[in-house]
Amino acid sequence: xxxxxxxxxxxxxxxxxxxxTCAVSGYxxxxxxYWGWIRQPPGKGLEWIGSIYHSGxxxxxxxxxxxxxxxxxxxxxxFSLKLSSVTAADTAVYYCARGSASVNIAAxxxxxxxxxxxxxxxxxxx
Amino acid sequence: QSVLTQPPSVSAAPGxxxxxxxxxxxxxxxxxxxxxxxxxxxxxxxxxxxxxNKRPSGIPDRFSGSKSGTSATLGITGLQTGDEADYYCxxxxxxxxxxxxxxxxxxxxx
Numbered sequence: 067x068x069x070x071x072x073x074x075x076x077x078x079x080x081x082x083x084x085x086x087t088c089a090v091s092g093y094x095x096x097x098x099x100y101w102g103w104i105r106q107p108p109g110k111g112l113e114w115i116g117s118i119y120h121s122g123x124x125x126x127x128x129x130x131x132x133x134x135x136x137x138x139x140x141x142x143x144x145f146s147l148k149l150s151s152v153t154a155a156d157t158a159v160y161y162c163a164r165g166s167a168s169v170n171i172a173a174x175x176x177x178x179x180x181x182x183x184x185x186x187x188x189x190x191x192x
Numbered sequence: 193q194s195v196l197t198q199p200p201s202v203s204a205a206p207g208x209x210x211x212x213x214x215x216x217x218x219x220x221x222x223x224x225x226x227x228x229x230x231x232x233x234x235x236x237x238x239x240x241x242x243x244x245n246k247r248p249s250g251i252p253d254r255f256s257g258s259k260s261g262t263s264a265t266l267g268i269t270g271l272q273t274g275d276e277a278d279y280y281c282x283x284x285x286x287x288x289x290x291x292x293x294x295x296x297x298x299x300x301x302x
Contacts, residue, residue: 104237111194111280111293111294111295113293114290114291114293125289128289128290129290161236166242168224175224175284175286176284177225177227177242177243178225178243178282179229179239182236182238183236
């Protein structure tokens with residue numbers, strides 16, 4: 067059974083960098099799939115932040131791209147999110163998830179997310 | 193705001209059928225696969241439908257998906273109290289180069 071578990075600080079100060087890690091069990095990241103981060107502000111909808119392939123190829127939401135870095139550590143079977151210069155608008159529940167993609171010469175298109183972590187609330191406040 | 197539009201809410205009695213629409217454009221739904229997610233209160237989203245109309249193992253056949261042009265539909269038959277949740281559509285947007293989710297719809301079982 068594939069399981070994902072987010073970890074990281076629940077409180078981050080404005081202008082600082084939010085850092086989260088997602089530990090994966092039951093499946094080796096190096097076997098494939100696209101490992102991603104999705105967030106949900108309190109009472110609002112879902113927003114895709116970005117995804118990474120085990121090779122290190124990354125795909126970011128253009129609206130967040132300038133502030134986001136996603137990395138993978140296959141030796142620890144985990145991947146991480148860094149979001150810089152955070153503001154109160156970045157307060158949200160952050161989910162990690164396993165994703166599938168359709169890949170051809172022209173582009174890589176994410177198809178969907180089949181396994182999700184339970185989510186972790188990150189509050190941006192001084 | 194999202195490029196995928198869903199009605200904000202729908203309600204029906206137990207045992208009834210509901211259909212949930214997701215409206216997009218040729219850059220997203222029109223040319224990419226659609227997935228549907230169920231989010232029960234206080235929990236993480238759960239994949240219900242992928243590749244427009246396929247159900248992952250363990251998802252009952254009361255849930256069905258379809259796509260026509262730039263719109264997609266999720267159907268739920270034999271509505272149960274346990275189906276009360278928020279439902280989101282999702283797909284790739286080729287113009288934005290981003291995975292996008294719908295605005296979400298709250299399903300209430302009367």
